[in-house]
Structures are given as C-alpha cells and as structure tokens.
Amino acid sequence: MDLTILLFLLQDGMTSGAIYALLGVALVLVFAVTRVIFIPQGEFVTYGALTFAVLEAGQIPGTMWLLAGAGALAFLFELWTHRRELTARLLVHEATLKLALPAVVAGLTHVLVPMKAGPFVNLLLTIAIIGPLGPYLYRIAFQPNADASVLTLLITAVGVHLAMMGMGLILFGAEGLRAPPISNASFTLGPLPVSGQSIGVYLVTLGLILALWLFFDRTLMGKALRATAVNRIGARLVGIRTSLSGRIAFALAATIGAISGILIVPVTTIYYDTGFIVGLKGFVAAIIGGLASYPLTAAAAIVVGIVEALASFFASDLKEIIVFMLIIPVLVWRSIASGHHDEEEE
Amino acid sequence: MMSRRPLLVFTLVLALIPNIPGMPPFWITLLDNIGLAALVAMGLVLLTGVGGLTSFGQAAFCGFGAYTTAYLTTVYQISPWLTLPIALGLAGIAAVVLGIVTVRLSGHFLPLGTIAWGISLYYAFGKIDALGRHDGISSVPPLAIGGWSLRDPAAMYYVIWAFVLLAGIATLNLLDSRVGRAIRALRGGRVAAEAFGIDSARIKLIVFVYAALLAALSGWLYAHLQRAVNPTPFGLNAGIEYLFMAVLGGSGQIWGAVAGSALVTLLKDVLQRVLPWMTGSTAQLETIVFGILLVVILQVARDGIWPLILSRLPGAPPRRIDDKAPALAARQRETRSDGPMLELAGATKAFGGLVAVNEVSFALKPGEIVALIGPNGAGKSTTFNLITGVLGLSRGSVRFAGHDISGVGQRAIAAHGIARTFQHVKLLPEMSVLENVALGAHMRGRAGVLSSILRLDRDEEVRLFAEASRQIARVGLAEHMHKPAGSLALGQQRIVEIARALCLDPTLLLLDEPAAGLRHFEKEALADLLRQLRAEGMSVLLVEHDMGFVMGLTDHIVVLDFGSKIAEGKPEEIRVHPAVLAAYLGGTA
Numbered sequence: 001m002d003l004t005i006l007l008f009l010l011q012d013g014m015t016s017g018a019i020y021a022l023l024g025v026a027l028v029l030v031f032a033v034t035r036v037i038f039i040p041q042g043e044f045v046t047y048g049a050l051t052f053a054v055l056e057a058g059q060i061p062g063t064m065w066l067l068a069g070a071g072a073l074a075f076l077f078e079l080w081t082h083r084r085e086l087t088a089r090l091l092v093h094e095a096t097l098k099l100a101l102p103a104v105v106a107g108l109t110h111v112l113v114p115m116k117a118g119p120f121v122n123l124l125l126t127i128a129i130i131g132p133l134g135p136y137l138y139r140i141a142f143q144p145n146a147d148a149s150v151l152t153l154l155i156t157a158v159g160v161h162l163a164m165m166g167m168g169l170i171l172f173g174a175e176g177l178r179a180p181p182i183s184n185a186s187f188t189l190g191p192l193p194v195s196g197q198s199i200g201v202y203l204v205t206l207g208l209i210l211a212l213w214l215f216f217d218r219t220l221m222g223k224a225l226r227a228t229a230v231n232r233i234g235a236r237l238v239g240i241r242t243s244l245s246g247r248i249a250f251a252l253a254a255t256i257g258a259i260s261g262i263l264i265v266p267v268t269t270i271y272y273d274t275g276f277i278v279g280l281k282g283f284v285a286a287i288i289g290g291l292a293s294y295p296l297t298a299a300a301a302i303v304v305g306i307v308e309a310l311a312s313f314f315a316s317d318l319k320e321i322i323v324f325m326l327i328i329p330v331l332v333w334r335s336i337a338s339g340h341h342d343e344e345e346e
Numbered sequence: 347m348m349s350r351r352p353l354l355v356f357t358l359v360l361a362l363i364p365n366i367p368g369m370p371p372f373w374i375t376l377l378d379n380i381g382l383a384a385l386v387a388m389g390l391v392l393l394t395g396v397g398g399l400t401s402f403g404q405a406a407f408c409g410f411g412a413y414t415t416a417y418l419t420t421v422y423q424i425s426p427w428l429t430l431p432i433a434l435g436l437a438g439i440a441a442v443v444l445g446i447v448t449v450r451l452s453g454h455f456l457p458l459g460t461i462a463w464g465i466s467l468y469y470a471f472g473k474i475d476a477l478g479r480h481d482g483i484s485s486v487p488p489l490a491i492g493g494w495s496l497r498d499p500a501a502m503y504y505v506i507w508a509f510v511l512l513a514g515i516a517t518l519n520l521l522d523s524r525v526g527r528a529i530r531a532l533r534g535g536r537v538a539a540e541a542f543g544i545d546s547a548r549i550k551l552i553v554f555v556y557a558a559l560l561a562a563l564s565g566w567l568y569a570h571l572q573r574a575v576n577p578t579p580f581g582l583n584a585g586i587e588y589l590f591m592a593v594l595g596g597s598g599q600i601w602g603a604v605a606g607s608a609l610v611t612l613l614k615d616v617l618q619r620v621l622p623w624m625t626g627s628t629a630q631l632e633t634i635v636f637g638i639l640l641v642v643i644l645q646v647a648r649d650g651i652w653p654l655i656l657s658r659l660p661g662a663p664p665r666r667i668d669d670k671a672p673a674l675a676a677r678q679r680e681t682r683s684d685g686p687m688l689e690l691a692g693a694t695k696a697f698g699g700l701v702a703v704n705e706v707s708f709a710l711k712p713g714e715i716v717a718l719i720g721p722n723g724a725g726k727s728t729t730f731n732l733i734t735g736v737l738g739l740s741r742g743s744v745r746f747a748g749h750d751i752s753g754v755g756q757r758a759i760a761a762h763g764i765a766r767t768f769q770h771v772k773l774l775p776e777m778s779v780l781e782n783v784a785l786g787a788h789m790r791g792r793a794g795v796l797s798s799i800l801r802l803d804r805d806e807e808v809r810l811f812a813e814a815s816r817q818i819a820r821v822g823l824a825e826h827m828h829k830p831a832g833s834l835a836l837g838q839q840r841i842v843e844i845a846r847a848l849c850l851d852p853t854l855l856l857l858d859e860p861a862a863g864l865r866h867f868e869k870e871a872l873a874d875l876l877r878q879l880r881a882e883g884m885s886v887l888l889v890e891h892d893m894g895f896v897m898g899l900t901d902h903i904v905v906l907d908f909g910s911k912i913a914e915g916k917p918e919e920i921r922v923h924p925a926v927l928a929a930y931l932g933g934t935a
Contacts, residue, residue: 037454144645150454151400155593156644158402158586163637170631280465287458317473324462331447331459 007192009309015198015267016281017305018205019260023282024289024297025209026256031291032229033249035150036142039157042279043164044257046272048130049265050168051258053177055113055122062171063129064102064109070136071102077139098136105129119182127258134254135247142250143243161276168272176269179262201263208256209298225249281308281323288330353515360507364500375499378571380604380611381506383591385513385564387603389557390592392517395599395650397553398533402585403444403460406467407558409580410437411565413471416483416575421476426489430566437562441555449550456554464582471577482576489570502571509567510604513560516799517600520556523798523807524791529553530774531785537736538772540756541765542850543789552795561588583633587614590640595650602652609651610636664828665780671812674790677763677851685748687712687885688854692742693732695725702728704909705742710854710902715876715886717896719920720906721929726889727769729906730858733887734766735759746854761789765847766856769889771839775832779823779842782831784814786849817845822871837863841872855879857888861895873899897921905929 023041030038047063054061075098082090105128112121141160145152185196216222228235228245236242261275268274285304289297304323311322364374386404394400414433418424444463448456472480489496489505496502520526528549531539539546569575587610595606617632643650686709695703703725710716718726731737733744735756743752746762765786773782787810793803818827821841826834831842840860847855861869869892876886876899890896896903897917905913905920907929913920920926 037458141641145648148644148648149398151394151398151457152644152648154454154457155400155589156641158589159637159640159644161637162583162586162633162640166631166634166637170634277465280461283458284462287455291454318469320469321466321473324466327459327462328447331451331455334455335447335450 004192005313007190009313010306011192011194011198013306013309014302015201015305016308017302018201019264019278020282020285020304021298021301022205022208022256022260023279024285024301025212025294026253027282027286028289028291028294028297029212030249030253031286033225034138034142034146034246035153036157037150037154037291038253039154039279040137040161040164041253041257041282042275042277043161043168044130044134044254044275045261045264045278046168046172046270046275047133047164048126048258048261049179049270049275050172050177050261050272051129052122052126052262053179053265053270054172055109055125056119056179057177058113058116060109060113061129063133064106066167066171067129067133067136068102068106070133070140071098074098074136074139077144101132105132119180123182123262126262127255130258130261131251131255134250134252137254138247138250143246146243146246165273165276168275172272174272176271176274177265178269179265181266182262197263197266204259204263208259209294212252212294221248277320281305284323284327287327290334353511357511360511361504364503371499374503376611376615378499378503378506380608381503381510382564382568382571383588383607383611384510384604385567386561386588387591387595387607388510388513388517388600389560390588391595391598391600391603392521392529393553393557394589394592395596395602396521396533397529397550399550399553400457400589401460401554401557402457402582402589403464403467404557404561404588405580405582405584406460406464407437407441407561408565408568408584409467409471409575409577410440411562412569412575412580413477413483413565414562415566416486416569417477419487420483420485426487426566426570430563433566434559434562437558437565438555441558442551445551445554449547449554456550460585461582464585468577468581471580478576480577482574484574486569486573486575488573496570499571502567506567506571509563513563514600514604517556519799519801520795521600523803524788524793524810525549525552525795525798527777527781527785528788530777534772534774537756538768541734541736541760542786542846543757543760544785545757556795587636590636593640593650594643596652599650599652599656602650605652605655606650665778665811667780667815667827668808668812669815671808674787674809674813674851677790679763679853686710686745687714687747688733688887689745690729690733690742691745693729693739693744694741695728695732695737696740702909703732703906706906706909706911707742708904708911708914710885710887712885713880713883714901715880715888715899716902716904717900718887718889718904718906719891719893719896720912723908724906725909726906727858728909730766730856730889733759734764734856760850763851763853764856765850765852765854767840767843767847767858767860769858771836771843773831773839773842773846776830778828779818779831779834780811780814780827782842783818783845783849784810786817786846787813787851790849790851814845814849817848818842820848821845821875835863837865837868840864841868844872844875852884854885854887857886857890859889859891861890861892869895 023045027038027041030036051061051063075094078094078098079086108128109125112125137160141156142153145156181197183196183200186193188194216226224235224240225245225248227238227240228242232242235245261270264270264278281304282301285297285301288300304326307326308319308323311319315322363369363377386408390401390404411433414436415426415429418429418432419426444459448459471477477483489502496505521529528539528544531544532546532549536546591606591610592603594609595602595604614632617635621631647654688710691707693703693706694701706729718729720726728737732739735754735758739752743750745751746764749762751759751762791806791810793806797803815827818824821844823838823841823845826838831839834842840863844857844860861872864872873895880886900917903914903917903920904911905926912925912929913923915923
C-alpha cells in the first residue's frame with residue numbers, strides 16, 4: 001500500500017465518518033431529550049436518500065403519501081387525547097400542523113416535480129417530506145409511552161424500525177437507487193483527487209453541528225430541550241412542555257437523517273435496508289460517546305469511518321464485523337472505569 | 347408451590363396431539379417451530395420480563411448452537427448428543443464474555459451490545475468458508491435414540507416439546523428460589539438489591555447466560571430438525587421476532603413465552619399466505635405488521651396477554667410456612683465491649699462544588715439508639731448513604747466494630763451486619779410481603795442456580811421463609827404476609843422494610859424515617875419494637891422528623907444542618923440547645 005491509497009482511504013473514511021457523526025449526534029440528542037434509543041434513525045436516512053433519488057428521476061416519491069397518512073394518524077391521536085377538551089383553536093392548530101402541512105408539501109411536490117427544478121429544490125423538498133415524519137412518528141409511537149422505562153422505549157423503537165423498513169420496501173421496491181452527484185466539481189490536493197461531493201459532506205456536517213450548538217446554547221427552545229434532558233419532571237414544573245421537546249428532537253433527528261441520506265445517495269447505491277446499517281454505525285459512535293457526549297460521539301464517528309475504510313481495503317469480508325466489534329473494547333473500558341454509579345432509572 | 351395439575355393436563359394434551367387421526371403433518375411442523383421459538387422466548391421472558399434486561403441477539407445464540415452441531419456432526423461425524431454440551435458450552439462462554447463487558451453498565455448497554463453481536467455473528471456465518479458461507483451446511487444427520495432415527499418431524503415433536511417442558515419447569519424452579527428472588531429484585535434497582543448482599547452484576551450475568559443457553563439449545567434442535575443450517579434464521583430480524591414473542595406473551599410469565607411463540611408463529615404463517623394474496627406483492631410484509639403490533643402491544647397491554655389469561659384463573663394458594671422449621675444459623679455478630687460500634691470521623695461528601703456532608707463525626711455505642719435529625723436538606727440521607735456504601739466518601743472514614751468500612755461497597759458492608767431501610771420505600775410491589783422480606787435473608791442462604799433448578803434447596807427455602815414469617819410477625823404485619831407488598835399503606839411498607847432488614851440478622855440497624863406515615867398507635871408499637879431490639883443488644887441509627895418519637899426513644903441525638911454537625915447530646919440537652927432551636931425555628935441564636 002502506498003501513500004496515495006492510504007490518503008484515499010482516509011478521505012473515504014472521513015467522508016463516511018462525517019455522515020456517521022451527524023447520525024450519532026442526532027441519536028445522542030434524541031436519547032437525551034426523550035430517553036428513546038432511536039433505532040429507526042437509519043430508516044430516515046433511507047427515506048431521505050430514496051426520496052431524493054426518486055425526485056431527481058422526475059417522479060413522485062411514495063413517502064409523500066406516507067407523510068399524509070402519518071399526519072392524519074397523528075391528528076387522530078391528538079383528537080383522542082384531547083377528546084374532552086376540544087376547542088376550535090386547538091382543532092385549527094392541530095389541523096394546520098398535521099393535515100394542512102402534508103397537503104401543502106404534496107401540492108408543492110406535484111407542482112415542482114414536472115418542472116425538473118434541479119437538485120437544490122429537490123433537496124429542500126426531500127427535507128420537507130421527511131422532516132415532519134419525525135414529530136408525527138413521535139406523536140404516534142412514543143408519546144403515549146413517554147414515561148415508560150428506557151427498555152420499553154427501546155423495544156418500541158425496534159418495532160418502529162421493523163415497520164418503517166418494511167414500508168420502505170413497499171414504497172421504493174427491492175431495487176437500489178442512486179442519484180446523480182449534486183456537484184461534479186473535483187480538484188487535486190497534492191497527490192489526492194478530492195471530489196466536490198466529499199467537500200460538500202464536510203461542510204454540511206460542520207454547518208449542522210455548528211447550528212445545533214448555536215440552537216442549544218443560544219435559543220430559549222434549545223435550553224428548554226436541554227432542561228428536559230436533565231430532568232423531565234423539573235422541566236414540566238417550570239412550564240416546558242416535554243411532549244413538544246420530544247417532537248422537536250424527533251424533527252431534528254428526522255431532518256438530520258434525511259440530509260445524511262441525500263449526501264450519500266449520489267456516492268453509493270441505497271437499498272430499502274441500507275439505512276439501518278448506516279444508522280447503526282452512527283450508533284457505534286454514539287455508544288462510544290456513552291450516549292451522552294456530542295464531541296466524543298463526533299470524534300468516534302470519524303474513527304469508525306476510517307476504521308471501516310481501512311477494513312474494507314485489508315479485510316473486506318470482515319468489514320462490518322470489525323466496525324461493530326469496535327464497541328466491545330469501549331464497553332470494557334467503560335465497565336472498568338465505572339465505579340459507584342447512581343441508581344438506574346426504572 | 348405451584349399446582350401441578352395444569353402442567354400434567356398440558357403435557358397429556360401435547361402427547362396426544364400427533365395421535366389425532368388425520369392431523370396434517372404441516373401442523374406438526376408448525377408445532378415443532380412453536381416449541382423451538384418457545385425455548386428462546388422463555389429465556390427472554392426471564393431476561394426482559396423478570397430481570398428488566400433485554401437482548402436482541404438471541405437468534406445469534408441459536409445460530410451458535412445450530413452451527414456448532416452442524417459443523418461437528420458433518421465434518422467430524424460426532425454424535426449429535428455429544429455436540430449438545432459442546433454447543434451449550436461455547437454459547438455459554440460467548441454469553442459470559444458479552445455479559446461481563448455490559449452488566450456493570452446502565453441497562454441499555456446490554457441490548458445495544460447484543461445488537462452489535464447479533465449483526466456481527468450473522469455476517470460471520472455468511473463469510474466463513476468452513477461454515478459454507480451464505481449456503482450454510484447441509485446434510486446434518488438426524489438425532490437418533492438407540493437405533494431409532496428421529497428423521498420425521500413428528501418424532502422430533504416429542505423431543506422438542508420434552509425440552510420445552512423441562513426448560514419451563516427448570517425456569518419456574520429457578521424463579522421460585524433464593525436466586526430467583528434476587529433476579530426479581532433486579533427490577534427494584536441496584537441499590538436495594540446490593541443493600542442485602544445481592545451481587546447484582548453477577549445475577550444479571552446468570553440470567554443472561556441462562557437465556558443464551560436456552561437459545562443455543564433451540565438452535566441445536568433446529569439444526570437436527572431442518573437437517574441444514576444457513577445464516578438467514580439467525581439474523582437480527584429473527585432476534586427481534588423472539589423479543590416480540592416474549593413481550594406479547596407477557597412480562598415475567600414463563601408459560602406466556604409459549605403462548606407468545608404460538609401466536610407469533612401462527613400469525614407469521616397466516617400473514618405469509620394472506621398478505622401476498624391481498625396485496626399481490628411477494629415482499630415480506632409481515633415485518634410491517636409485526637413492527638406495528640409490537641408498538642401497539644406496548645401501548646395498550648404492556649404486560650402482554652398471559653396476565654390477562656391468568657387473571658381468569660384461580661390464583662396460586664399462599665405459600666405454606668413451617669413454624670417448626672429449624673432457625674437459620676445466626677450470623678457471627680461483631681460486637682465490642684469497649685469503644686464505639688459505629689464511628690464516623692470527618693466524613694465528607696462533595697458533589698462537585700456542593701458539600702452535602704461536611705466533616706461530620708459522631709459515634710454510636712453498642713445497644714444504643716441514636717437519632718440523626720435536622721431540617722430538610724441537612725445531609726441526613728447522604729450520611730446514611732455514606733455509612734452503607736451507596737456513595738463513596740470524599741474524605742474522612744467510617745469504622746464499624748473497629749473495622750474501617752470506608753469505600754468497601756454495599757455488599758461488604760451488609761456482610762458486616764449493617765441493614766437498612768430506605769426513605770423512599772424500595773420494595774417489589776408485585777411480590778408478596780413474605781417474599782420481599784425473605785430477600786433480606788439472602789446472605790444467610792447459599793443455594794445456587796443448579797440446586798434451585800433441581801429443587802435441592804427446599805430445606806433451606808423452608809427455613810428462609812420461616813425466618814421471614816417470624817420477622818413479619820415480630821413487626822406486627824402477620825395478617826398481611828401473603829398480600830402483594832404494593833397493596834399495603836405506605837407506612838406499613840416502611841415497616842415491611844424493617845422486617846426485611848431484620849432478616850439479615852443485623853448488628854446495626856439504619857432506619858430512614860421509619861415513623862413517617864404511621865398512625866399514633868403504630869408509632870408506639872414501632873417504638874416498643876425498637877426498645878425491645880435495643881434490649882437484645884442491637885444498635886440503631888435512625889433519621890426521623892417526628893420529634894415526639896425521637897425524644898421519647900433515643901439515647902443520643904446528632905443534629906445536622908447544611909451538611910455540618912451543629913450539636914449532639916442527650917434528648918433533653920438537644921431540646922434546649924440554642925443552635926438547634928435556631929436551625930429549626932430560624933433567627934439567630
């Protein structure tokens with residue numbers, strides 16, 4: 001192996017690592033706010049990637065109908081919860097968020113797709129279709145059980161993953177899809193060709209992480225989310241609506257998942273079940289970060305990406321095994337390092 | 347303890363099913379599959395429903411069992427009966443390794459570890475040449491008894507269901523034992539379990555390995571039923587399906603695992619035939635249905651279906667107590683005739699910048715009742731947690747009967763004969779008062795997993811329960827002995843905790859607000875009990891807000907405020923101590 005190959009592998013690893021970092025950070029975010037270990041994160045990657053690819057091909061993606069269905073179901077859940085205290089104001093508010101929003105998105109899709117408006121418009125459209133799925137999903141699957149144990153929420157998350165993966169198969173079929181690259185630019189850095197796509201990935205990752213940091217550090221909503229993460233009851237006592245915090249966390253996670261999908265679909269073919277494995281690698285990073293630390297998760301994600309790139313070169317058969325087994329030494333270390341610990345939550 | 351008749355009827359029905367005339371062979375195969383799944387689900391019920399842990403990697407343990415026997419029987423022509431212990435042994439080792447690295451961490455790291463393990467093993471099966479890569483291994487020999495080959499699914503039916511029944515009985519025996527109570531105590535949290543000498547990490551490991559062994563057994567049977575193995579049935583999706591069965595069947599219900607496996611296996615079969623016909627697609631749509639059902643069940647019936655069935659059946663009769671059972675051996679008491687029993691010297695606990703307990707020193711003589719009082723937030727409970735090892739000391743030391751017990755951990759401290767109750771009651775609400783109290787005697791028994799499964803622990807169990815019932819009678823709750831602990835009033839639950847602490851046969855009793863929530867005459871009874879214990883030589887340290895109770899009972903009072911000791915002395919001295927009055931009534935002394 002010469003230096004060029006090594007540099008190439010490193011670049012490759014950094015690019016995947018940046019994606020894993022986005023996903024890992026989203027997982028930590030969702031866990032901190034809602035205590036949900038968000039296994040279906042990967043499905044949002046798949047949905048984002050395939051929706052974008054279908055839009056680029058000039059067709060109407062099936063996820064648009066899924067959005068409408070999920071919105072309607074979430075609306076019904078909301079009606080049922082508030083059945084004794086329905087007011088016109090509440091009804092209008094919920095109908096706007098859960099019925100009108102998907103309708104507007106569907107209308108836009110039907111107008112914009114025949115116009116072949118280009119990748120940037122399709123990118124925004126994809127986010128508009130996939131992003132709201134997050135809060136709808138939270139409302140339907142997780143909010144009714146929001147006070148259950150971490151274990152119950154985890155099993156719920158796995159159920160959601162199964163259902164979403166199966167729906168992905170119906171919506172997009174078993175064939176993989178790939179989108180044309182958003183940017184064809186490329187240049188050489190010393191001996192190394194650098195693609196515009198990977199520069200884009202780095203920039204988007206850095207931009208999103210910066211935006212998240214600003215959101216959590218500088219805005220009232222962000223601080224409310226952090227408060228929910230620290231103490232749900234306490235947050236509720238000072239007037240923070242924890243269900244709203246949950247929905248915002250899920251909206252962020254779904255959006256981040258969709259963006260990650262859009263970033264990778266021009267590089268690699270995505271099948272209905274690809275996102276799951278991609279998401280799990282984000283998980284490896286999040287676990288290394290103890291499901292708590294954002295910087296540690298992001299750094300671990302880069303390591304995961306590089307290890308994966310090197311493993312695919314030296315031992316491609318064992319690539320996945322090596323990546324997933326990365327968490328074992330970390331767990332060992334955490335296990336030894338943990339002395340006294342606090343009472344686990346029940 | 348459980349009635350044997352339903353089990354006998356169930357066994358008889360099972361034995362007769364293949365002999366029904368005109369029974370389609372397809373149904374027998376389906377029943378075989380249900381039995382195989384039930385073995386795995388049973389392990390998960392123990393892990394998830396009883397122990398509060400879970401695993402998505404059980405299918406991988408099945409694969410371990412299946413591949414081990416497939417490889418050894420085809421390559422080395424070893425008899426399948428010899429590969430069973432090998433398969434179980436290897437799966438057990440894998441489970442121990444995986445368990446050791448996760449059981450000390452918070453509960454969700456184990457399931458996450460098992461996801462990684464499940465996926466990795468699935469890839470490994472598909473990539474290793476010796477295991478036939480994605481094609482797997484075929485022509486696995488059938489099981490044979492003597493010269494009789496169990497080639498037919500109907501013959502395997504008996505083998506599989508014999509194992510299911512044995513596993514069910516073994517698991518029930520395990521749950522109804524000293525170890526079983528410790529497993530159930532895992533759900534009540536680490537602190538309460540460790541306070542009675544239960545090694546929670548070890549118990550978690552035992553449950554995890556037990557579940558893995560059942561899964562490996564199922565895999566071993568599967569290989570000889572199908573006579574071939576390939577990676578597909580051992581992937582993560584299969585692991586999730588097993589968890590689905592356990593959740594559907596019911597949390598903590600062993601036979602619920604059989605019900606859950608039956609429902610899921612039948613549902614899957616129906617869906618695989620009906621859905622393609624309905625939708626015209628051959629895609630595996632049952633995953634969507636399973637996923638949605640899993641979410642729905644957790645929302646509408648978190649305990650699964652078995653408790654619903656059970657509530658229609660008569661409950662089990664209460665456990666019989668043998669009053670004439672010989673007493674448990676008394677523990678070796680550590681006493682001192684000279685010097686203090688318990689001695690805190692400069693005990694300090696800081697949480698970051700907040701000093702919750704600051705340089706607190708006091709001593710407690712043998713056979714003395716000492717009260718720790720102070721306004722809310724004075725650091726009383728933190729002091730308790732420092733003495734019992736729940737929290738580590740930042741500085742200073744705690745000595746008990748002349749031994750330094752600073753930082754030795756909860757279990758070691760319990761082993762010294764220090765028993766406690768909790769300010770926030772930590773009982774297992776669904777377990778009976780009797781079983782909750784018996785938990786306190788955990789360290790006075792020694793029966794392990796094997797002797798529990800084989801019912802060799804009965805003598806010890808009778809003595810443990812006799813002891814528990816004596817302590818319950820002593821605190822005056824005999825009439826409530828067989829009720830679920832959660833059904834008692836909060837004040838009574840505090841008294842149950844005292845009985846549980848007494849079961850440890852302690853030398854020092856730490857009581858955190860024992861009189862809170864008690865009515866007047868109950869408080870008097872409690873005071874009498876504590877006086878009687880003192881007369882028997884027991885030392886008692888208590889935190890209490892009820893000044894009437896404290897003043898009339900204690901020999902010595904220590905007053906804390908803002909983490910520091912502000913006064914100590916006899917009750918009548920404390921009553922007029924200026925610093926104490928200032929702390930309680932405000933103003934300057």
